[in-house]
Amino acid sequence: MRIFHDWRDLPPDHLIYSAHFNGKQWPSKPRVMGLSNGARELMLLIPAGDPARYWQIKNFSGRQTEPLAELATNIYLYALDKSELQGRYKGQTYLVRRNDKVPAAARPQLAQARAAHPVLDKMVTMREELRQMWLNTSQSREQLAADLQAWCRRAEESGIVALQQFSMKLRAAHA
Numbered sequence: 371m372r373i374f375h376d377w378r379d380l381p382p383d384h385l386i387y388s389a390h391f392n393g394k395q396w397p398s399k400p401r402v403m404g405l406s407n408g409a410r411e412l413m414l415l416i417p418a419g420d421p422a423r424y425w426q427i428k429n430f431s432g433r434q435t436e437p438l439a440e441l442a443t444n445i446y447l448y449a450l451d452k453s454e455l456q457g458r459y460k461g462q463t464y465l466v467r468r469n470d471k472v473p474a475a476a477r478p479q480l481a482q483a484r485a486a487h488p489v490l491d492k493m494v495t496m497r498e499e500l501r502q503m504w505l506n507t508s509q510s511r512e513q514l515a516a517d518l519q520a521w522c523r524r525a526e527e528s529g530i531v532a533l534q535q536f537s538m539k540l541r542a543a544h545a
Contacts, residue, residue, distance in 0.1 A: 375406045377415065386411070389447040391440035400441055414445065489530055496525060496533060 380386055380402045387393030387402075401418055404411040421438040472480060484491040503517050518540065525537035 375408060377403050377405050380404050380411075385448055386414070386441070386444055389444040391444055393437070393441070393444070396437035396440070398437065400437060402441070411448070416441075492528055492530060493533060496521070496528070 382393070382399070384402075384404075386404075387399065393399050400416055400421065403415040403417060405413040405415075421441065425438070425442050484494060500521055503514065503521065506514065506517075509517070522537040522541055525533040528534070
């Protein structure tokens with residue numbers, strides 16, 4: 371029984387060339403060879419040039435190097451293989467919806483996810499606090515600015531990197 375197939379040039383319609391960026395748009399498509407188990411690529415080889423050099427120094431501005439950056443993105447997305455998640459999570463974006471917009475049938479699952487993940491719960495709670503702050507038009511400008519400063523302080527003290535970074539952006543925009 372043969373486990374691996376031979377190295378071969380990937381066909382022009384391979385997902386590596388189109389996972390996100392369309393390789394048909396590139397002025398010159400990099401040659402990529404793959405070693406497959408018959409189901410998916412297990413190893414990739416780019417025999418010409420040294421694309422890793424450009425990836426490492428983050429030099430993607432030239433006409434020759436931009437396709438290599440896009441190819442790197444395509445390879446990364448191909449390697450992620452989100453096919454397992456497609457059936458389970460596709461279309462379920464309740465965490466970014468306002469609470470009153472979440473369908474009643476999904477609320478128990480959302481509550482369970484928030485209970486199981488305190489960081490997620492904190493982020494959703496703080497998002498809702500900030501949303502309420504933006505909607506509050508009855509307070510003075512000074513009070514809203516003070517509320518925003520307090521929210522930013524809590525975000526920075528939360529220990530959650532995403533909240534800390536967002537707070538810093540808000541502070542920079544407000545300054």
